Amino acid sequence: MIPATPRLSARGLAKQFGPTVALAGVDVDLADGESLAVMGPSGSGKSTLLHCLAGILPADAGTVALDGQEVGRLSDRERSLLRRRRYGFVFQFGQLLSELPAIENVALPSMLLGTPRREATELAGRWLVSLGLAGMEWRRPGELSGGQAQRVAVARALITGPAVVFADEPTGALDQATGHEVMRILTETTRAAGASLVLVTHDAQVADWCDRRIEVRDGLVRSAEGAR
Numbered sequence: 001m002i003p004a005t006p007r008l009s010a011r012g013l014a015k016q017f018g019p020t021v022a023l024a025g026v027d028v029d030l031a032d033g034e035s036l037a038v039m040g041p042s043g044s045g046k047s048t049l050l051h052c053l054a055g056i057l058p059a060d061a062g063t064v065a066l067d068g069q070e071v072g073r074l075s076d077r078e079r080s081l082l083r084r085r086r087y088g089f090v091f092q093f094g095q096l097l098s099e100l101p102a103i104e105n106v107a108l109p110s111m112l113l114g115t116p117r118r119e120a121t122e123l124a125g126r127w128l129v130s131l132g133l134a135g136m137e138w139r140r141p142g143e144l145s146g147g148q149a150q151r152v153a154v155a156r157a158l159i160t161g162p163a164v165v166f167a168d169e170p171t172g173a174l175d176q177a178t179g180h181e182v183m184r185i186l187t188e189t190t191r192a193a194g195a196s197l198v199l200v201t202h203d204a205q206v207a208d209w210c211d212r213r214i215e216v217r218d219g220l221v222r223s224a225e226g227a228r
Protein backbone atom coordinates (compact mmCIF):
# COMPACT_ATOMS: atom_id res chain seq x y z
CA MET A 1 0.00 0.00 0.00
CA ILE A 2 1.26 3.50 -0.81
CA PRO A 3 1.54 5.50 2.44
CA ALA A 4 -0.71 8.58 2.54
CA THR A 5 0.98 11.97 2.10
CA PRO A 6 1.17 13.57 5.55
CA ARG A 7 -1.00 16.63 6.01
CA LEU A 8 2.05 18.56 7.20
CA SER A 9 5.63 17.41 6.90
CA ALA A 10 8.88 19.09 8.00
CA ARG A 11 12.40 17.91 7.23
CA GLY A 12 15.65 19.21 8.71
CA LEU A 13 14.19 22.42 10.13
CA ALA A 14 16.93 24.66 11.50
CA LYS A 15 16.67 28.16 12.96
CA GLN A 16 19.17 30.35 14.75
CA PHE A 17 18.69 33.72 16.46
CA GLY A 18 22.19 35.23 16.48
CA PRO A 19 24.31 32.72 18.38
CA THR A 20 21.25 30.93 19.83
CA VAL A 21 20.34 27.70 18.07
CA ALA A 22 16.55 27.41 18.45
CA LEU A 23 16.07 24.46 16.04
CA ALA A 24 18.91 22.15 15.10
CA GLY A 25 17.36 19.93 12.42
CA VAL A 26 13.84 18.78 13.19
CA ASP A 27 11.70 16.30 11.26
CA VAL A 28 7.95 16.21 11.96
CA ASP A 29 5.05 14.51 10.21
CA LEU A 30 1.43 15.26 10.99
CA ALA A 31 -1.26 12.98 9.60
CA ASP A 32 -4.64 14.13 8.34
CA GLY A 33 -6.85 14.77 11.37
CA GLU A 34 -4.09 13.96 13.84
CA SER A 35 -3.40 16.00 16.96
CA LEU A 36 0.23 16.38 18.02
CA ALA A 37 1.52 17.85 21.28
CA VAL A 38 4.93 19.51 21.17
CA MET A 39 6.43 19.39 24.66
CA GLY A 40 9.74 20.38 26.19
CA PRO A 41 11.30 22.74 28.74
CA SER A 42 11.30 26.52 28.47
CA GLY A 43 13.59 27.75 25.71
CA SER A 44 13.85 24.34 24.02
CA GLY A 45 12.46 25.60 20.69
CA LYS A 46 8.76 24.66 20.85
CA SER A 47 7.34 28.03 19.76
CA THR A 48 10.01 28.43 17.11
CA LEU A 49 9.03 25.03 15.72
CA LEU A 50 5.35 26.00 15.66
CA HIS A 51 6.15 29.32 13.94
CA CYS A 52 8.31 27.59 11.30
CA LEU A 53 5.70 24.86 10.71
CA ALA A 54 3.01 27.53 10.26
CA GLY A 55 5.14 29.61 7.88
CA ILE A 56 5.11 32.60 10.24
CA LEU A 57 8.88 32.41 10.62
CA PRO A 58 11.20 31.41 7.76
CA ALA A 59 13.55 28.57 8.72
CA ASP A 60 17.27 28.96 7.97
CA ALA A 61 17.33 25.44 6.52
CA GLY A 62 14.90 22.60 5.92
CA THR A 63 11.50 22.28 4.32
CA VAL A 64 7.84 22.33 5.32
CA ALA A 65 5.20 20.83 3.05
CA LEU A 66 1.41 21.07 3.34
CA ASP A 67 -0.28 18.21 1.47
CA GLY A 68 3.03 17.58 -0.30
CA GLN A 69 3.43 21.19 -1.47
CA GLU A 70 6.58 22.91 -0.23
CA VAL A 71 5.55 26.10 1.55
CA GLY A 72 9.03 27.67 1.28
CA ARG A 73 8.69 27.83 -2.51
CA LEU A 74 5.67 30.15 -2.29
CA SER A 75 5.93 33.93 -2.52
CA ASP A 76 5.27 35.95 0.65
CA ARG A 77 1.81 36.79 -0.65
CA GLU A 78 0.96 33.16 -1.47
CA ARG A 79 2.24 32.09 1.93
CA SER A 80 0.12 34.60 3.80
CA LEU A 81 -2.92 33.58 1.74
CA LEU A 82 -2.22 29.95 2.57
CA ARG A 83 -2.05 30.82 6.28
CA ARG A 84 -5.39 32.61 6.05
CA ARG A 85 -7.13 29.87 4.05
CA ARG A 86 -5.66 26.67 5.41
CA TYR A 87 -4.50 27.44 8.97
CA GLY A 88 -6.14 28.48 12.22
CA PHE A 89 -4.32 29.86 15.25
CA VAL A 90 -4.99 29.84 18.98
CA PHE A 91 -2.47 31.56 21.24
CA GLN A 92 -2.18 31.95 25.00
CA PHE A 93 -3.98 35.30 24.92
CA GLY A 94 -4.19 38.49 22.94
CA GLN A 95 -5.39 37.15 19.60
CA LEU A 96 -8.84 38.73 19.95
CA LEU A 97 -9.34 42.36 18.97
CA SER A 98 -10.39 44.10 22.18
CA GLU A 99 -12.62 46.68 20.50
CA LEU A 100 -14.73 44.12 18.60
CA PRO A 101 -17.49 41.95 20.10
CA ALA A 102 -16.94 38.19 20.19
CA ILE A 103 -19.12 37.57 17.14
CA GLU A 104 -17.16 40.03 14.98
CA ASN A 105 -13.84 38.62 16.19
CA VAL A 106 -15.00 35.19 15.00
CA ALA A 107 -16.46 36.51 11.72
CA LEU A 108 -13.34 38.45 10.76
CA PRO A 109 -11.17 35.62 9.30
CA SER A 110 -14.13 34.53 7.18
CA MET A 111 -14.74 38.10 5.95
CA LEU A 112 -11.05 38.44 5.09
CA LEU A 113 -11.53 35.47 2.75
CA GLY A 114 -14.38 37.27 1.00
CA THR A 115 -17.49 35.98 2.79
CA PRO A 116 -20.10 38.77 2.97
CA ARG A 117 -20.42 40.33 6.45
CA ARG A 118 -23.96 39.07 7.06
CA GLU A 119 -23.15 35.48 6.14
CA ALA A 120 -19.89 35.51 8.13
CA THR A 121 -21.68 36.96 11.16
CA GLU A 122 -24.40 34.29 10.99
CA LEU A 123 -21.78 31.57 10.74
CA ALA A 124 -19.83 33.10 13.64
CA GLY A 125 -23.01 33.15 15.72
CA ARG A 126 -23.56 29.44 15.06
CA TRP A 127 -19.97 28.68 16.08
CA LEU A 128 -20.33 30.62 19.32
CA VAL A 129 -23.57 28.83 20.21
CA SER A 130 -22.03 25.42 19.44
CA LEU A 131 -19.12 26.25 21.77
CA GLY A 132 -21.46 27.13 24.63
CA LEU A 133 -21.34 30.91 24.30
CA ALA A 134 -24.99 31.64 23.50
CA GLY A 135 -25.91 35.08 24.85
CA MET A 136 -22.28 36.28 24.89
CA GLU A 137 -22.02 37.07 21.19
CA TRP A 138 -21.93 40.85 21.62
CA ARG A 139 -19.58 40.97 24.59
CA ARG A 140 -16.13 42.38 24.01
CA PRO A 141 -13.13 40.22 25.01
CA GLY A 142 -12.66 42.27 28.20
CA GLU A 143 -16.18 41.25 29.28
CA LEU A 144 -15.44 37.51 28.97
CA SER A 145 -13.65 35.15 31.36
CA GLY A 146 -10.31 33.70 30.24
CA GLY A 147 -11.93 30.37 29.37
CA GLN A 148 -14.76 32.04 27.44
CA ALA A 149 -12.25 34.18 25.52
CA GLN A 150 -10.33 31.03 24.55
CA ARG A 151 -13.53 29.41 23.30
CA VAL A 152 -14.06 32.49 21.13
CA ALA A 153 -10.47 32.04 19.91
CA VAL A 154 -11.22 28.40 19.03
CA ALA A 155 -14.29 29.47 17.03
CA ARG A 156 -12.18 32.14 15.31
CA ALA A 157 -9.54 29.55 14.40
CA LEU A 158 -12.07 27.09 12.96
CA ILE A 159 -14.56 29.32 11.12
CA THR A 160 -12.59 29.16 7.85
CA GLY A 161 -12.45 25.34 7.84
CA PRO A 162 -8.65 25.11 8.18
CA ALA A 163 -6.53 22.04 7.40
CA VAL A 164 -4.30 22.61 10.43
CA VAL A 165 -4.87 24.45 13.72
CA PHE A 166 -1.75 25.71 15.52
CA ALA A 167 -2.14 26.32 19.25
CA ASP A 168 0.68 27.78 21.37
CA GLU A 169 0.06 27.28 25.11
CA PRO A 170 -3.69 27.89 24.66
CA THR A 171 -4.32 27.06 28.33
CA GLY A 172 -1.26 28.87 29.69
CA ALA A 173 -3.25 31.70 31.25
CA LEU A 174 -6.07 29.51 32.65
CA ASP A 175 -6.56 27.56 35.87
CA GLN A 176 -6.40 23.77 35.56
CA ALA A 177 -10.12 23.03 35.36
CA THR A 178 -10.78 25.79 32.81
CA GLY A 179 -7.70 24.71 30.85
CA HIS A 180 -9.03 21.17 30.58
CA GLU A 181 -12.43 22.42 29.43
CA VAL A 182 -10.74 24.54 26.72
CA MET A 183 -8.62 21.52 25.66
CA ARG A 184 -11.71 19.33 25.47
CA ILE A 185 -13.43 21.89 23.24
CA LEU A 186 -10.30 22.53 21.15
CA THR A 187 -9.58 18.85 20.47
CA GLU A 188 -13.22 17.80 19.97
CA THR A 189 -14.10 20.63 17.60
CA THR A 190 -10.84 20.40 15.66
CA ARG A 191 -11.39 16.66 15.19
CA ALA A 192 -15.05 17.16 14.21
CA ALA A 193 -14.00 19.81 11.68
CA GLY A 194 -11.52 17.33 10.14
CA ALA A 195 -8.50 19.54 10.92
CA SER A 196 -5.12 18.45 12.28
CA LEU A 197 -3.76 20.11 15.42
CA VAL A 198 -0.26 21.14 16.50
CA LEU A 199 -0.29 22.10 20.17
CA VAL A 200 2.66 23.55 22.08
CA THR A 201 2.52 22.96 25.82
CA HIS A 202 4.83 22.28 28.75
CA ASP A 203 1.98 20.56 30.63
CA ALA A 204 1.78 16.75 30.29
CA GLN A 205 -1.90 16.71 31.27
CA VAL A 206 -2.69 19.17 28.49
CA ALA A 207 -0.67 17.04 26.06
CA ASP A 208 -2.75 14.00 27.06
CA TRP A 209 -5.62 15.46 25.04
CA CYS A 210 -3.61 14.88 21.84
CA ASP A 211 -3.19 11.65 19.83
CA ARG A 212 0.61 11.82 19.96
CA ARG A 213 3.42 13.85 21.49
CA ILE A 214 6.99 14.78 20.71
CA GLU A 215 9.58 16.20 23.10
CA VAL A 216 11.84 19.04 21.95
CA ARG A 217 15.15 19.56 23.77
CA ASP A 218 17.87 21.98 22.73
CA GLY A 219 16.25 22.40 19.32
CA LEU A 220 16.00 18.68 18.57
CA VAL A 221 13.19 16.15 18.82
CA ARG A 222 14.52 13.89 21.56
CA SER A 223 11.76 11.36 21.89
CA ALA A 224 8.39 10.55 20.47
CA GLU A 225 5.64 8.54 22.06
CA GLY A 226 1.97 7.91 21.66
CA ALA A 227 -0.10 9.68 24.28
CA ARG A 228 -2.72 6.99 24.10
Ligand SMILES: Nc1ncnc2c1ncn2[C@@H]1O[C@H](COP(=O)(O)OP(=O)(O)OP(=O)(O)O)[C@@H](O)[C@H]1O
Binds near residue numbers: 046
Ligand atom coordinates in the same frame (compact mmCIF):
# COMPACT_ATOMS: atom_id res chain seq x y z
N1 LIG B 1 13.00 36.45 18.20
C1 LIG B 1 13.99 35.90 18.90
N2 LIG B 1 15.18 36.53 19.04
C2 LIG B 1 16.20 35.97 19.73
N3 LIG B 1 16.13 34.76 20.32
C3 LIG B 1 14.98 34.09 20.23
C4 LIG B 1 13.84 34.60 19.52
N4 LIG B 1 12.84 33.71 19.59
C5 LIG B 1 13.31 32.66 20.31
N5 LIG B 1 14.59 32.89 20.69
C6 LIG B 1 15.44 31.96 21.47
O1 LIG B 1 15.38 30.69 20.85
C7 LIG B 1 15.31 29.65 21.84
C8 LIG B 1 14.02 28.86 21.63
O2 LIG B 1 12.91 29.71 21.92
P1 LIG B 1 11.38 29.22 21.88
O3 LIG B 1 10.54 30.41 22.18
O4 LIG B 1 11.16 28.49 20.63
O5 LIG B 1 11.35 28.20 23.09
P2 LIG B 1 10.08 27.54 23.83
O6 LIG B 1 10.44 26.11 24.03
O7 LIG B 1 8.85 27.86 23.10
O8 LIG B 1 10.12 28.30 25.22
P3 LIG B 1 8.93 28.67 26.25
O9 LIG B 1 8.36 27.37 26.73
O10 LIG B 1 9.64 29.42 27.35
O11 LIG B 1 7.96 29.53 25.49
C9 LIG B 1 15.40 30.35 23.19
O12 LIG B 1 16.75 30.31 23.60
C10 LIG B 1 14.95 31.76 22.89
O13 LIG B 1 15.54 32.66 23.77
